[in-house]
Amino acid sequence: xxxxxxxxxxxxxxxxxxxxxxxxxxxxxxxxxxxxxxxxxxxxxxxxxxxxxxxxxxxxxxxxxxxxxxxxxxxxxxxxxxxxxxxxxxxxxxxxxxxxxxxxxxxxxxxxxxxxxxxxxxxxxxxxxxxxxxxxxxxxxxxxxxxxxxxxxxxxxxxxxxxxxxxxxxxxxxxxxxxxxxxxxxxxxxxxxxxxxxxxxxxxxxxxxxxxxxxxxxxxxxxxxxxxxxxxxxxxxxxxxxxxxxxxxxxxxxxxxxxxxxxxxxxxxxxxxxxxxxxxxxxxxxxxxxxxxx
Ligand code: PMP
Numbered sequence: 001x002x003x004x005x006x007x008x009x010x011x012x013x014x015x016x017x018x019x020x021x022x023x024x025x026x027x028x029x030x031x032x033x034x035x036x037x038x039x040x041x042x043x044x045x046x047x048x049x050x051x052x053x054x055x056x057x058x059x060x061x062x063x064x065x066x067x068x069x070x071x072x073x074x075x076x077x078x079x080x081x082x083x084x085x086x087x088x089x090x091x092x093x094x095x096x097x098x099x100x101x102x103x104x105x106x107x108x109x110x111x112x113x114x115x116x117x118x119x120x121x122x123x124x125x126x127x128x129x130x131x132x133x134x135x136x137x138x139x140x141x142x143x144x145x146x147x148x149x150x151x152x153x154x155x156x157x158x159x160x161x162x163x164x165x166x167x168x169x170x171x172x173x174x175x176x177x178x179x180x181x182x183x184x185x186x187x188x189x190x191x192x193x194x195x196x197x198x199x200x201x202x203x204x205x206x207x208x209x210x211x212x213x214x215x216x217x218x219x220x221x222x223x224x225x226x227x228x229x230x231x232x233x234x235x236x237x238x239x240x241x242x243x244x245x246x247x248x249x250x251x252x253x254x255x256x257x258x259x260x261x262x263x264x265x266x267x268x269x270x271x272x273x274x275x276x277x278x279x280x281x282x283x284x285x286x287x288x289x290x291x292x293x294x
Pocket of ligand 1: 192193197218219221256257
């Protein structure tokens, strides 16, 4: 399946993937002036839809992008895309750009947004967690820094992914097998992966960089923290350093697509998952079960 038979949802119409195009004057293309969410559907139900819709709203607020669409309207585009592609288990991407406007940098408050939904099959791992990725992640810390909040707030999930792209290039130059790059903030403290949040276990404490730093409020991150709290696992959200991960007892990444993925090595140092990672992975899977297969 090369994906060409799939239907994408572009501005209200379902169109074959190869014909799913956006105007070259679209501000999302010209300037990265767009918000997006990556989501997952399990058994036809979008996991944590309300959280994704909240985050999209926060992004649009940060960009002063008033797209005029209702949450319900956005959701029905997603549901129609799943239906049209006969998909129950899927990776989804929802993008809202500021649309086509006269060609100056200054945005016009009058917005005719470009709204795109696309879906591709992504089956759920077996119950009790056979994951969608191949083994623990090979991770490198990189020199590329996360954009400071003063430039672009980390709460905003926009089409500007160049720091993440540069970080991945840098990581793969250091190790062709690298799966993920860990970015620090401008002061050298640990922030997050290019498309993931990072957790580690030191002693009995589950640690992760706090959202005070330039860290995306990952939805998987939040679900994992809630599950850990319910389980009585001590949690520390604070300032962390790359060395903390290298010296940790366990470490893992979280994101919508990969859920909970153990970190095998950081900068060539073996870390690996462990009992806490396994427990949280299992609890996450149970949460998906509860939320999507009731
Ligand atoms: N940080 C960044 C920069 C990301 O792109 C992602 C993926 N959306 C995450 C963290 C993880 O967020 P989530 O759990 O909501 O997918």
